[in-house]
Amino acid sequence: MEEFKTIRELYEACLYGDDILKDSIDGVALEGWIRTNRDNGSIGFIELNDGTYFKNAQIVYNHDLENGDAISHFLSGTSIQVKGRFVLTPNMKQPFEIQATEILLLGNCDLDYPLQKKRHSFEYLRTIAHLRPRTNTFSAVFRVRSILSMAIHEFFQNQGFVYVHTPLMTSTDGEGAGEMFHVVTDEKDPEAFFGKKASLAVTGQLQVEAYCMAFRDVYTFGPTFRAEKSNTTRHAAEFWMIEPEIAFADLEDDMALIEDCVTYCTRYVLENAPEEMEFFDKMICPGLLERLKKFTETPFSKMTYTEGIELLKKAVKEGHSFENPRIEWGMNLESEHERYLTEQVTKGPLFLTDYPKELKAFYMRDNEDGKTVAAVDLLVPGIGELVGGSQREERYEVLKEKMEKRHMNLKNYEWYLDLRRYGTCKHAGFGIGFERFLMFITGMENIRDVSAFPRTYKNLEY
């Protein structure tokens, strides 16, 4: 039984009908933390979790054990080593149990341990972010976070994309309009270290474009920062972004890549975290699995912003009530409008394209109509915007004029303009807010509950 040292290995052997696994096997040794410990006088049951698997292993112990009475007083949270006999229990709720021959105390748990059996609110658990991954919900969230990360890397690397680590300390403002954090070593002399002002990156896109012009297909996956004071369930001061960029590609290619990417990653999580996803479906967001399955199977629709506005106007005329019913071309769509289009009109994922250029960043490509840019937002039911992308302005003169109109300091962006002077080509890319994607997949509703140690306005614990 040397091969089985973790609870995951035992469960997987049961699931996949491993031949090595007989009805019972002596000599199992596990280490882990007690989730619950109950004792009916002569026999006791420990739910043991060792972190390798979502579910616990049931440990059965007898008071006959040398330290049997002591064991029955082990508290939730205690770490122990268990030796014993593995027994298949086909008629029970759990597929197997461990009949303990020895239980060794490794680390006591103090009486004030906050994770007692009762259910805690997410608000409360945020105040003990160092302990909450020991609960079912956050164990599921953060394993899925890890698996989703891997899905992203596999998706891009399998297609030859080059992963680029763009810098986080930067002297440019990638979105051209930013609430940025400053980086200093001396508040009285903010330029002391770098000899110029330094900020934390809000995007890696500009820099990754330089790599796109060398490697054709590239992506970033790393942290970004916004000094936003808004206190919503969807905004954080520090979050991770995925930013792919593809050369010799237009908005159509971009949309095809977005669709491939988000459906691949969603399927990957469904396949690789079945216990966790089942838990979310049952306990966090009923209907989640059905929604995700549909998401991966429905072809995404396409519609221009202008068509979207017409449909929204029509909806208002026909009596649909929006909080903001003043629909007019040029407006920034709000979440209710986006959700109407994806939930009521296309009843599935929707690419909304070709936005008024005033609404979008300077680097997006001007369309021929003179009014719109080749931008795209992916809207999904239940969430609204999940991905934002665009074809980039690859024409030197057009880009320069756009930047001048926005009064940008061209000197700081000379290198970016260079990319349009030396073998420019049409290219496109997009950005996915990783936490938002994770919320979409898990059904969790607050960004603070999908970041390990969330950073928001007035909150910097740990």
Place this chain on the structure above:
Amino acid sequence: MEEFKTIRELYEACLYGDDILKDSIDGVALEGWIRTNRDNGSIGFIELNDGTYFKNAQIVYNHDLENGDAISHFLSGTSIQVKGRFVLTPNMKQPFEIQATEILLLGNCDLDYPLQKKRHSFEYLRTIAHLRPRTNTFSAVFRVRSILSMAIHEFFQNQGFVYVHTPLMTSTDGEGAGEMFHVVTDEKDPEAFFGKKASLAVTGQLQVEAYCMAFRDVYTFGPTFRAEKSNTTRHAAEFWMIEPEIAFADLEDDMALIEDCVTYCTRYVLENAPEEMEFFDKMICPGLLERLKKFTETPFSKMTYTEGIELLKKAVKEGHSFENPRIEWGMNLESEHERYLTEQVTKGPLFLTDYPKELKAFYMRDNEDGKTVAAVDLLVPGIGELVGGSQREERYEVLKEKMEKRHMNLKNYEWYLDLRRYGTCKHAGFGIGFERFLMFITGMENIRDVSAFPRTYKNLEY
């Protein structure tokens, strides 16, 4: 020929003897950038690179083409589309060529393009960091950087490790002695945003320990920051780190994991970037492939710091000359000492263990001798220190006393001490500086040449 749209696909089909690939095939269409273009009057040759593969495709064109004369004036750096006929050329240097039937100009390249045919110094190329990935050397470096990143994720995820994104903006100083960058929104009121002082993380270890106590095996892979003014070839203000942490594990388990990890990742790169690695071996660091092969095949040696000191003393006595020959127990080994031990004594990778506790961080576990801690550095020939790790102090009282002795503000670390009160267990971990690992694998000698946009003292371009 629809399946082959990139130069990588064509090379791989040649390499793996793809059946689809006949001696010649019409209808190939490629897009890419001209590396060189030479013309002998009636026939011309373009070396085309499309970023998908290290090597170029040779395009042969005839002046008979509609725009034949124009083509012969296309400059290096120009982006083009090529249509034509793929022909195997078994007797030539390159395995195939494309006989162009049509060459379309996509993006001109201005005359001042800095990447002309001649060889440029790395120093010069650092000043055009947005263009250098278009050169052979940096194309190789940054594809290997991407592949090495994937190797790390595969290594850990294949074993069930959970990837944790630890926060970058933090209120604690993980190394207990830091040159940290501060994060502010208003220099006059540095605490305006978070209500307390914020710094950029120098490590994610403390936070990832909390996750280790929930998931057993975890790792981080993300950026870290040091406001170091030192201007060396090995230090940068922003770099990436890998920090695994394993529960129910001691220093021996830690060393086994380090050895597995670095040899797995090295082999992975050798297998997945053969052209790039051959290039480094030939052009950058002769003997590199031999050194790496040996590295992956030689079992790592182990030696205590105390034994190391004795051997160094003996070496001095026997006439070996060090720049610093004053060897005494308690000293910080310098690179020359580390390299002597790994290059002259063990002639292979060496784990040096059990350092004087004064030299190491507060969180390392006290050994029974009262003088040393359960720390380990991995020393490798040609480099010196590659990895640093330790078993962590898991005993609440011992850890608290260590922190008090160092006058740390315990209030900030209460959550970290909690991990020792609620089901503590022995655990260990290590840190790999990703850029240093990349330098070891590629033979590149300056950290500025393995970071896409390096950040160092007084340098914050792009």
